[in-house]
Amino acid sequence: MAKATKYVSRVPDEQGIIDWSEEENKVWQELIQRQLACIKGTACDEYLEGLEKLKLPTERIPQLDEVSSVLKKTTGWVCEPVPALIGFGEFFKLLSEKKFPVATFIRSREEFDYLQEPDIFHEIFGHCPLLTNPSFANYTEAYGKMGLNASKEQRVFLARLYWFTVEFGLLDTSEGLRVYGGGIISSPSETKYALHDQNVERKTLTADNILDVLRTPYRIDIMQPVYYMLSKVSDLDEIRKYEVEDIMALVEQAKSLGLFEAKFPPKESKIAS
Numbered sequence: 001m002a003k004a005t006k007y008v009s010r011v012p013d014e015q016g017i018i019d020w021s022e023e024e025n026k027v028w029q030e031l032i033q034r035q036l037a038c039i040k041g042t043a044c045d046e047y048l049e050g051l052e053k054l055k056l057p058t059e060r061i062p063q064l065d066e067v068s069s070v071l072k073k074t075t076g077w078v079c080e081p082v083p084a085l086i087g088f089g090e091f092f093k094l095l096s097e098k099k100f101p102v103a104t105f106i107r108s109r110e111e112f113d114y115l116q117e118p119d120i121f122h123e124i125f126g127h128c129p130l131l132t133n134p135s136f137a138n139y140t141e142a143y144g145k146m147g148l149n150a151s152k153e154q155r156v157f158l159a160r161l162y163w164f165t166v167e168f169g170l171l172d173t174s175e176g177l178r179v180y181g182g183g184i185i186s187s188p189s190e191t192k193y194a195l196h197d198q199n200v201e202r203k204t205l206t207a208d209n210i211l212d213v214l215r216t217p218y219r220i221d222i223m224q225p226v227y228y229m230l231s232k233v234s235d236l237d238e239i240r241k242y243e244v245e246d247i248m249a250l251v252e253q254a255k256s257l258g259l260f261e262a263k264f265p266p267k268e269s270k271i272a273s
């Protein structure tokens with residue numbers, strides 16, 4: 001079931017169609033035009049290749065089936081409409097079945113540059129291009145299977161692995177820093193910040209330091225103070241090759257070693273202090 005969200009998600013009709021309003025289509029149009037203008041030299045080549053294949057409409061929100069038909073043909077994935085952020089159980093199950101959760105609402109103008117929860121622009125523009133890439137798609141599916149039988153506590157650790165790759169991953173390429181994390185690509189402000197901010201910590205991720213990722217705390221409601229960098233998207237193959245029990249052994253190790261110190265202020269409590 002969906003977590004509390006202030007957005008009202010749209011329910012697809014029996015043909016899977018969502019009748020978006022003119023204003024919602026306009027927000028998509030402005031978001032995609034803004035991001036298309038700044039992804040050259042920021043999004044990685046693997047993302048740009050996937051974006052090409054998707055041929056996303058620029059003047060309206062695409063219907064999920066339009067995106068699913070391209071994903072189905074390339075890596076066998078489909079988009080699965082969900083109301084908003086979903087629980088871990090449903091999340092891992094969907095990924096393990098090559099169904100990508102797509103929240104069926106779009107951000108308001110007030111949150112145009114950055115919003116604290118995944119909307120349809122984030123899911124489709126941010127993630128779907130790379131779901132046409134076999135390494136990224138296989139890694140995401142294996143990730144889903146990894147979490148299927150994990151305990152709630154283990155899933156909190158696994159969430160960090162997803163967070164610092166699929167959501168907020170960077171590439172340290174020979175042409176310079178590039179983005180592959182969907183959470184960066186869908187946010188006009190975080191795209192700039194992740195690549196150019198001087199105070200951001202950018203750490204190298206290899207198959208040998210997954211333990212570090214599992215110990216790195218994060219908040220979902222702020223731009224990230226720490227990012228992890230691969231050198232290319234197919235580096236994900238090295239991480240995918242881990243057996244579930246090996247990843248779980250790393251989770252246990254991370255648990256006993258404890259988390260790294262957080263690089264962000266504690267979330268101010270909702271109750272006035």
Ligand SMILES: C[C@H](O)[C@H](O)[C@H]1CNc2nc(N)[nH]c(=O)c2N1
Binds near residue numbers: 084085158159
């Ligand atoms: C690990 C991941 O970031 C997080 O736990 C899950 C939870 N639920 C989600 N729900 C939706 N709709 N989309 C997501 O990306 C996620 N991410």
Ligand SMILES: N[C@@H](Cc1ccccc1)C(=O)O
Binds near residue numbers: 119122167182185187
């Ligand atoms: N911050 C992202 C959306 C997002 C929220 C939370 C998790 C992942 C992505 C954006 O503005 O596009």
Ligand SMILES: [Fe+2]
Binds near residue numbers: 118127182
């Ligand atoms: Fe996401």
